[in-house]
Amino acid sequence: MANPSLLILAGDGIGPEVMAEVRKIIDWFGTKGTPFDVEEGLIGGCSYDVHGVPLSDATLERAQAVDAVLLGAVGGPKYDGVEYALRPEAGLLRIRKEMDLYANLRPAQCFEALADFSSLKHEIVSGLDIMIVRELTSGIYFGEPRGIQTDNEGGRVGINTQRYTTNEIRRVARSAFEMARRRGNRVCSMEKANVMESGVLWREEVTWIHQNEYPDVALSHMYADNGAMQLVRNPKQFDVIVTDNLFGDLLSDAAAMLTGSLGMLPSASLGAPMENGRPKALYEPVHGSAPDIAGQGKANPIACILSFAMALRYSFDMGEAATKLERAVETVLADGHRTADLMGEAGGTPISTSEMGDAILKALAA
Structure with a gap:
């Protein structure tokens, strides 16, 4: 070979x-x-x-x-x-x-020797081992239309489009559920279904994948802003987090600093x-x-x-x-x-x- x-x-x-x-x-x-x-x-x-x-x-x-x-x-x-x-x-x-x-896949693992290097208390981060699964090829970073335009009053308008399809959500959800089966068998899906239609679709499609393909894995849902708060409040409550491109970018960097560097x-x-x-x-x-x-x-x-x-x-x-x-x-x-x-x-x-x-x-x- x-x-x-x-x-x-x-x-x-x-x-x-x-x-x-x-x-x-x-x-x-x-x-x-x-x-x-x-x-x-x-x-x-x-x-x-x-x-x-x-x-x-x-x-x-x-x-x-x-x-x-x-x-x-x-x-x-x-x-x-x-x-x-x-x-x-x-x-x-x-x-x-x-x-x-x-x-x-962005793991956030806190080595015991570095538990005191986090900005959070030792007992909050010691033993931390979570995995963030971020959708990477769609969402607001790739959606169209995008660009900077001039409006009718001569002002400038910056445009980015948040866009997801059923297939794009389902395939990254499968990745998250498969990852959870190797770990603690828990997935938390994060979006903003309370204010974004793309978030509503995200929640519905992740739920469909769970019910039809991975009923053995525990699934919970959380708004992404609350997820950011929970990451610095009690990060060890999470096993696998699955989220979209933008929120994954932000949440994974926040989780990164839990480890100290x-x-x-x-x-x-x-x-x-x-x-x-x-x-x-x-x-x-x-x-x-x-x-x-x-x-x-x-x-x-x-x-x-x-x-x-x-x-x-x-x-x-x-x-x-x-x-x-x-x-x-x-x-x-x-x-x-x-x-x-x-x-x-x-x-x-x-x-x-x-x-x-x-x-x-x-x-x-x-």
């Missing part, structure tokens, strides 16, 4: 730095009998600099062909003046849309199965490109490393290897290794990006 294939798109800012640490781990698995065929490409600002577009057709073609894509981060102030369609973020939106990666959180974006049975997939850390610390060795590579662990689990059916890598991260944190974002009030001397990667690799090999 052919080796599993990966396309690495390190991107901009701290992307290349954190991805370099992932590459060490990929290479380590190769020495242990699980080699990966790895190629690299450009996305975001670096692609714009070379090709004049944030994602070239050739890179997109390769992304469609491999088993999984690993992405670092895109963007930076250098591109603030570039027109919207050519900005780095447009490349990210395009690859998600063209690959039809409709289910975005955006540098800790991975994500997976999954689509329909390919001919080999593996889902189309893109894995990336939740954090951005952090241009203020790029090139300084200060970035935390853990989110990117954990994103590769998600690839092992969801693309390559290597659950034991994924758990082993996750436990290596937990061991390193428990031993007191900290990058700058994890120093807290106690102070001390942080380790560098590469030193954190080396420490995780050592724990993995132990």
Whole structure:
């Protein structure tokens, strides 16, 4: 059988730095009998600099062909003046849309060693382990009409359209229910059915999927604004949260900070199965490109490393290897290794990006 294939798109800012640490781990698995065929490409600002577009057709073609894509981060102030369609973020939106990666999985797990780094009390976040399933290829970020227009009085009007279809809601709901069956068997669906017709449709279709396909999974509904409040009030009440593109963007970032640092959180974006049975997939850390610390060795590579662990689990059916890598991260944190974002009030001397990667690799090999 052919080796599993990966396309690495390190991107901009701290992307290349954190991805370099992932590459060490990929290479380590190769020495242990699980080699990966790895190629690299450009996305975001670096692609714009070379090709004049944030994602070239050739890179997109390769992304469609491999088993999984690993992405670092895109963007930076250098591109603030570039027109919207050519900005780095447009490349990210395009690859998600063209690959039809409709289910975005964002775990929020609080490692015990970092429970005191959250802005919430220790007892509220200790042991936290929730999964947010965000619809990723429709909703207000993609709906038409959109744009900025001039009205009859000469004023300007910004327009974005929130739009969902039955199929778009049902398929991401199925992803959430399947995920719940692997975990605590509970799904909470979040929308704004009290003020939005798209929210009414969302609630009705999620309910239909539950009643007809997943009656064994507990389902609850919550308005998204209340969901945001509950995430900071009692986050451990949740197991799997499923929500639309806009609310998922907001709620997952709120959940991210429960763990103490955006540098800790991975994500997976999954689509329909390919001919080999593996889902189309893109894995990336939740954090951005952090241009203020790029090139300084200060970035935390853990989110990117954990994103590769998600690839092992969801693309390559290597659950034991994924758990082993996750436990290596937990061991390193428990031993007191900290990058700058994890120093807290106690102070001390942080380790560098590469030193954190080396420490995780050592724990993995132990």
